[in-house]
Amino acid sequence: MRRKIVAGNWKMNNTLEEGIELAGQINDLVENTEINDVDVVIGTPFIHLTEVNKVVGEKIGVAAQNCADEKSGAYTGEISASMIKSTGSKYVILGHSERRTYYGETNEILVKKVNLTLENGLAPIFCIGEVLEEREAEKHFEVVKSQIAEGLFHLSAEEFGKVVLAYEPVWAIGTGVTASSDQAQEMHAFIRKTLVEQYGEEVANNTSILYGGSCKPSNAKELFENADVDGGLIGGASLKAEDFMGIITAF
Numbered sequence: 431m432r433r434k435i436v437a438g439n440w441k442m443n444n445t446l447e448e449g450i451e452l453a454g455q456i457n458d459l460v461e462n463t464e465i466n467d468v469d470v471v472i473g474t475p476f477i478h479l480t481e482v483n484k485v486v487g488e489k490i491g492v493a494a495q496n497c498a499d500e501k502s503g504a505y506t507g508e509i510s511a512s513m514i515k516s517t518g519s520k521y522v523i524l525g526h527s528e529r530r531t532y533y534g535e536t537n538e539i540l541v542k543k544v545n546l547t548l549e550n551g552l553a554p555i556f557c558i559g560e561v562l563e564e565r566e567a568e569k570h571f572e573v574v575k576s577q578i579a580e581g582l583f584h585l586s587a588e589e590f591g592k593v594v595l596a597y598e599p600v601w602a603i604g605t606g607v608t609a610s611s612d613q614a615q616e617m618h619a620f621i622r623k624t625l626v627e628q629y630g631e632e633v634a635n636n637t638s639i640l641y642g643g644s645c646k647p648s649n650a651k652e653l654f655e656n657a658d659v660d661g662g663l664i665g666g667a668s669l670k671a672e673d674f675m676g677i678i679t680a681f
């Protein structure tokens with residue numbers, strides 16, 4: 431089901447206390463503001479999941495930022511999809527460029543994580559996006575298409591219907607350089623066309639495709655006005671309740 435979604439990704443920020451406080455502030459704002467049919471998601475570090483789920487009401491979904499690529503067992507330091515599910519969380523952010531780059535997450539690993547996420551009734555927020563060199567070499571469409579195909583096209587149409595996509599041009603993440611509204615729309619339309627080819631119009635038109643990369647209250651409205659931009663995956667600006675709220679209300 432295509433929904434407008436604004437998802438925060440706290441990355442590796444906030445102690446447990448700080449996270450509970452921030453989640454409470456966001457929840458208060460969400461509860462007391464008229465929100466135009468937008469699903470709000472908070473992506474926290476693992477240690478916050480249980481407590482943040484207790485703090486937020488029904489209008490906010492909680493996301494983990496990763497999960498293990500195995501079900502359970504002797505994998506020291508890992509957190510499984512079923513463990514995430516048991517905290518009351520609803521989403522798992524997968525394939526973020528920081529995980530692909532710093533932790534060697536390959537499409538093969540991501541396929542396992544996507545499958546485990548779905549098997550446990552969680553929705554993957556699956557990240558895709560090119561680096562600057564790939565855009566400059568005009569390979570960005572090819573790169574994004576192959577990330578989607580290799581990470582997700584093993585899914586049936588029904589399974590794919592539970593996936594949220596997040597297009598995050600790597601050159602725009604945390605840099606203050608946002609993709610222009612035209613660049614975002616061009617890529618999102620391309621992604622939707624790619625989904626039409628694989629799954630048909632209905633699935634493609636029902637898929638939420640979020641934009642991520644230096645999205646702020648000041649530029650969110652322009653980005654979200656595009657026909658194929660269904661919301662945002664927000665890093666830095668999700669760490670301040672007012673800024674995050676400014677993005678949510680940009681719709």
Ligand SMILES: O=C[C@H](O)COP(=O)(O)O
Nearest residue numbers: 439603604643644665666
């Ligand atoms: O997951 C979020 C993205 O990496 C965007 O981060 P940013 O808003 O700080 O650029």
